Amino acid sequence: MLDDRKAAVLRAVVREYIETAQPVGSAHVARTTDLGVSPATVRNEMAALEREGYLAQPHTSAGRVPTDLGYRFFVDQLTGPGALPAVQRQQVRDFFAHAHGELEQMLHDTSSLLSGLTSYAALVLAPPHERATVRSVQVVGLTDRAAMVVIVLSNGAIEKAMLELDADVGDERLAAASTHLSAHLGGTSLQDGARVPATGDQRLDGLVDVVLKSMGDPADREHDHVFVGGASRMAAAFDAVDTVRQVLAILEQQYVVVSLLREVIDHDGDQGIAVSIGAEHGLQPLAECSIVVAPYEIEGEPVGTVGVLGPTRMNYPQAMAAVAVVSERLGRTLSA
């Protein structure tokens, strides 16, 4: 596709631009590469690269800037996700060594960690609750007409749903329903809408039905929780305050973020780390952003994703390294 020298020039431009955020000129490239060619030669290559869509010029007589395509080439030709500085690697190890119990808290903290490592915004998608098996079902009465179903899952997550009751149901009956449901749902996964055999007691069976229905409610299934950490760092990445606003507005919509993460990771086959650059995904407000995501696995099964969102001119090797380490480590910790 690109001959060696063009590739080297492109690499140099991308690297320099990532670091300085300034258009980079031919002289700079000639100096920083070991190609032993003059700026004039570099100029010719750069002009060619521009024709082919890898570079762009903000205006005549300015240096070149990578296009999305340019970044794409740069990312694709990376052999692996670079290495994290030892300090950071240690930081990650420490974090997960001390990570204790509670799933949601841990995922939340993980997003802060990742954001701190990269200085971009971090996204952590929680494992879908469907994957875990039920450990306990309990129906707790709150008021005469309202009860709450609390389901504890094997991974420490909790599903809950409100229940509106037609009539006052005694505590004993709720307790009976709890026992009955626990007995028959325990060990199953939430997604297969398991059948629960009738007890014979009509009132009880009715109650059980209501509970099951509320559990199957797709509104609750949407509970694909995503943790966004370090969103404020996006403000440092752009200088147009309006861009910042748009990006933050997107990050506030959990649903959008979730499907974005899904899309990016699906689109990329199962390459491990997936990268979406600039306008490659559909979201117009994020056209100036790139996303680096990786799935994390529990017991060998991919269950969630971690990723970072930064400006298109993000430090890809570093971001990929951080995402790789964190996803690997997170999976390992959750598998234990």
Next chain:
Amino acid sequence: MLDDRKAAVLRAVVREYIETAQPVGSAHVARTTDLGVSPATVRNEMAALEREGYLAQPHTSAGRVPTDLGYRFFVDQLTGPGALPAVQRQQVRDFFAHAHGELEQMLHDTSSLLSGLTSYAALVLAPPHERATVRSVQVVGLTDRAAMVVIVLSNGAIEKAMLELDADVGDERLAAASTHLSAHLGGTSLQDGARVPATGDQRLDGLVDVVLKSMGDPADREHDHVFVGGASRMAAAFDAVDTVRQVLAILEQQYVVVSLLREVIDHDGDQGIAVSIGAEHGLQPLAECSIVVAPYEIEGEPVGTVGVLGPTRMNYPQAMAAVAVVSERLGRTLSA
């Protein structure tokens, strides 16, 4: 303190500046007030107001801008929290009419609502769990060595804590502990570290102790959850991208936000709506922000707060109106 005319001039300046964000000149004030005086007179008054600290001049030959003190006067002389447009009032009514069950979801949505009403960031502080009474306690085993304590409270909130066990404890024993704890803690509030009588079974009593200790863990008590909605709108309020970053960074620290809300509402006695303007609170990064908060009450008892965070030149009457209506309505809904 200020004679009538000075007050009128100050009011006019504040109102105009809130609307236009431009320094306002004497001619403007003379035109928009019905004082029937000339710009020259207004100028004298404005000069006086500046000497007294209510106004400031960005530079000679620009109009005046209110100082924090100026806003403070403006807010203090407001008779009440202004009226919300009918459309918005209806919007709030609709929202709470359709608000269903789940506490956390509802508080989250409330923050979005309030942010939408004011176009500032909204803060909703959840009722401290200590206030609610325990409805059910359950200890659920997750792995051999880990269990989870799930406490359902009367207000529909859920407290959970991880438990690390020294040895494998049988399911029956966990169940026994659950029943025992439910029986003795049910109806009590979490904050009084209630004593639970011994059962005689040593292993069981040991387990109960562990659970109680984990519940008393102050790390969990910190669970004063705060919901921040519409943080992205802060990006529209400032044009210095760095200010935006600082403000957002603060909003990401739940702990800081919680104590800030507390401080503001405590400082103000029990006036209902409390307002903190500019640097009145201590947080330097929020020096260009104001906060409007109001407590909301369940069964007549103040349990949480709702508020908005906006630029110092926020629309106070409108913000106060929105906060007042939402807090009132939220309390009413939760009391039902």
Next chain:
DNA sequence: CTCTAGCAATCGATGATACCGAGTGCTAGA
């Protein structure tokens, strides 16, 4: 004593102008 009209002075914003320098494209020659 208060208010106002008039007026000079102030100072940011805007726009024109010139200049510099970084960087390019092209061409001729090695």
Next chain:
DNA sequence: TCTAGCACTCGGTATCATCGATTGCTAGAG
């Protein structure tokens, strides 16, 4: 095929004048 040289482009910066909004002050009217 590469490079040196060179004219050219064009954004950024500095300078300068101008414009306009607004002020502070003073003198005079009510």
